[in-house]
Amino acid sequence: MAIKDRKERDKLDRQKLIIASATKLFLEQGYDKTSIRNIADDIEYSPATIYLYFKEKDEIFFIIHEQGFALLHQEFQPLLEIANSLERLHALGSTYINFALNNPDYYDLMFIMRAPLGQIACHDKWDAGDHAFQFLLNTVQECLDQKLIVPGDVNVIAVTVWSFAHGLVSLHIRERFKSMGIGSDSDGEILKHAMNYFIKNLAH
Amino acid sequence: MAIKDRKERDKLDRQKLIIASATKLFLEQGYDKTSIRNIADDIEYSPATIYLYFKEKDEIFFIIHEQGFALLHQEFQPLLEIANSLERLHALGSTYINFALNNPDYYDLMFIMRAPLGQIACHDKWDAGDHAFQFLLNTVQECLDQKLIVPGDVNVIAVTVWSFAHGLVSLHIRERFKSMGIGSDSDGEILKHAMNYFIKNLAH
DNA sequence: AAATATACTAAACACTGTTCATAAAAATCA
DNA sequence: TGATTTTTATGAACAGTGTTTAGTATATTT
Known part of the structure; x- marks a missing residue:
């Protein structure tokens, strides 16, 4: 055959x-x-x-969606080398932000758009996204164990970190900073400053 | 006539x-x-x-977009009564999050969607959105003056706070928490916990 | 060679935002 | 009042969308 x-x-x-x-x-x-x-x-x-x-357009773009996660996962790999967990957490954030800025369409599909998840997203509980989040969870847990960040529930902290990073890049991508007063000139610069301030607070 | x-x-x-x-x-x-x-x-x-x-569909929805900002502005008004600036900042965050959860379609139009801004957004520099951001800026400045939060540039801190709140609600609205492990049961609960953790770090 | 299974597509369905020539209505002028 | 101009409204069409279906070639199996 x-x-x-x-x-x-x-x-x-x-x-x-x-x-x-x-x-x-x-x-x-x-x-x-x-x-x-x-x-x-x-x-x-x-x-x-x-x-x-x-079956439908969304099915095609769900595969591209997964490609995006594979790409993000790939960019996370080198971070495993970083010994200091807080430093790694900081790098994780920077890498996430850079990924979003360098691949805005992928990022859109992965985290902003409504489209290509429906029932599809539920079919595989352990998809690429979960891996990335797990990496964040592990790093946060390590930071907690080593008392490098303000104590709290590991899930809550991970959600806090992710939300901050996502908010930063998605407001940037959707040009909501521009439409306010800020960030008219030095566009990417304020993102880095915000990131630094956020991490400083976390580590305080 | x-x-x-x-x-x-x-x-x-x-x-x-x-x-x-x-x-x-x-x-x-x-x-x-x-x-x-x-x-x-x-x-x-x-x-x-x-x-x-x-002229076009977007022009209609830009007016609805502004209605949304008027509504948000309205919900911000009572917060002016709060004397303690840090408390006010916390309440500002909570109000913002509640607005998003109670009016997801407005929030979408105002902060997530690509559509109804183009040249339109630029025509009036001092639109409703700027007012809301100004409120945040003032509150942050007051917190800084009273040394209630970790020092830093007022713009950077405002962007940090806004980004965090936006990230939180937009990931929630777009169901990215669900697609990960977290927040499957107690959906809104983790948002409040994250908010508290974020403010605690800020105030530390 | 005939029957069957596979791969493909033209055409249509039900939508979308938008434009334009034309028709109806209202206000102005003679 | 009647004729003219201006305002207002629309049917029909354009170019596009995702998706389905009936029918046609092609390739495999019997």
């Missing part, structure tokens, strides 16, 4: 082709402006064909 | 009619699911008529 194997490989190849095209277009123009017909044109297939490989 | 006056009143009335319908539908079903045709159906006019009173 080698033919059946090849057929399955072909099927996977065409799925990969769709994802590759979708990823390319998505990174060029974002979610909303990447239509099924755009992807179909790009891979030179009919729009209907795409629906033979994916 | 009383006729011309009446005509202008009529015109404003029809604008208000459109806004009222748009607001109603928006609060029922959100921005994306409120179409021009929905509004037209509701007010029993043709879709094209709406474009005689508003």
